[in-house]
Amino acid sequence: MDPDKEKAYLREEASWRRMLLHQPPTSHLALIEQHSSAPCPVVSQIRFYVDNSQFGVGDDFIRLGHLGKGVDTGYLIPGRDTLLFYDQGGRVTDRELKYTKYRAAATSKWLIQCDAVIFCYNSNFCEPRPFQGLGVISYVDDFLEELGRGRQVRGRRRVAVLEEDKDRCSSPDYPGR
Numbered sequence: 001m002d003p004d005k006e007k008a009y010l011r012e013e014a015s016w017r018r019m020l021l022h023q024p025p026t027s028h029l030a031l032i033e034q035h036s037s038a039p040c041p042v043v044s045q046i047r048f049y050v051d052n053s054q055f056g057v058g059d060d061f062i063r064l065g066h067l068g069k070g071v072d073t074g075y076l077i078p079g080r081d082t083l084l085f086y087d088q089g090g091r092v093t094d095r096e097l098k099y100t101k102y103r104a105a106a107t108s109k110w111l112i113q114c115d116a117v118i119f120c121y122n123s124n125f126c127e128p129r130p131f132q133g134l135g136v137i138s139y140v141d142d143f144l145e146e147l148g149r150g151r152q153v154r155g156r157r158r159v160a161v162l163e164e165d166k167d168r169c170s171s172p173d174y175p176g177r
Contacts (some may be wrong), residue, residue, distance in 0.1 A: 017065030018055045021083060021115040025061040028153060030110040030117040031125065031140070032102060032161055040165040041102055045114060045153040046125070046144070062115045066147055075143035076118065081107055087120035087140045095119065102161050110161075118143075125150065 008014065027048050034041040050060045067085070070076035076085040077092050084106055086095050096103065099119055106117040120140040144150060160166045 017063060017068060018057065019064040020061055021064060021067070025059075026113065026115055027061050028114040029062070029144075029147075029150075030106065030114040031123055031144075032099075032106060032110075032117060032119045033123055034099075034119070034121055041099070041119075041161045043110060043161045044123075044125075045110075046150040047153050048148050048150045050148040060148075062147070067116060069146075070143045073143075075139040079103075079119075083111055083116040085116060085118045087118070087138060105161050 009016070027050060029046050029048065031044045031046060032041050033044070048060070048062060050062055050066065052059060052061070052063065055063055055065060067076065067083075070085070071078055074088065077088065078085055079092055079096055081103060084103065086092055099106075102119075106119075110117050118140055120138060123138055123140050123144070125141050125144045
């Protein structure tokens with residue numbers, strides 16, 4: 001990249017940082033977790049209340065700058081699919097192959113309802129805060145904590161990503177921690 005263009009792109013006040021992820025914006029993220037002992041991935045839809053004073057706007061929508069910061073800090077790794085991200089658990093190509101059929105559901109269903117989708121191995125963000133005061137346990141949790149105050153959208157804490165997995169993976173207390 002041309003050094004002058006790179007300098008303009010990396011400025012804190014660059015206009016791309018204020019851009020909304022899509023129209024209409026939702027301030028929702030989908031968090032798809034694959035626990036090692038779980039039979040299938042589960043998804044949580046989280047509504048965030050974001051402080052956007054850094055961008056000079058008064059709304060609470062998630063901006064491209066928030067995701068850019070997550071990537072810059074190493075909390076998120078962008079995938080091949082637009083607005084799909086992974087935590088730091090291994091090479092992205094391996095993760096994309098592992099989640100192939102779940103990626104299709106993420107792009108066809110969850111990206112319609114949410115601004116972005118994050119695949120991760122584990123997150124405590126949707127838990128009733130059992131580790132409050134002890135810190136967070138994953139890079140994704142760090143990113144979500146920095147993003148702002150979030151709350152679960154659905155009545156159930158987690159649901160199966162795919163309809164075919166619904167009976168095996170959807171319960172209010174899944175995966176039973």
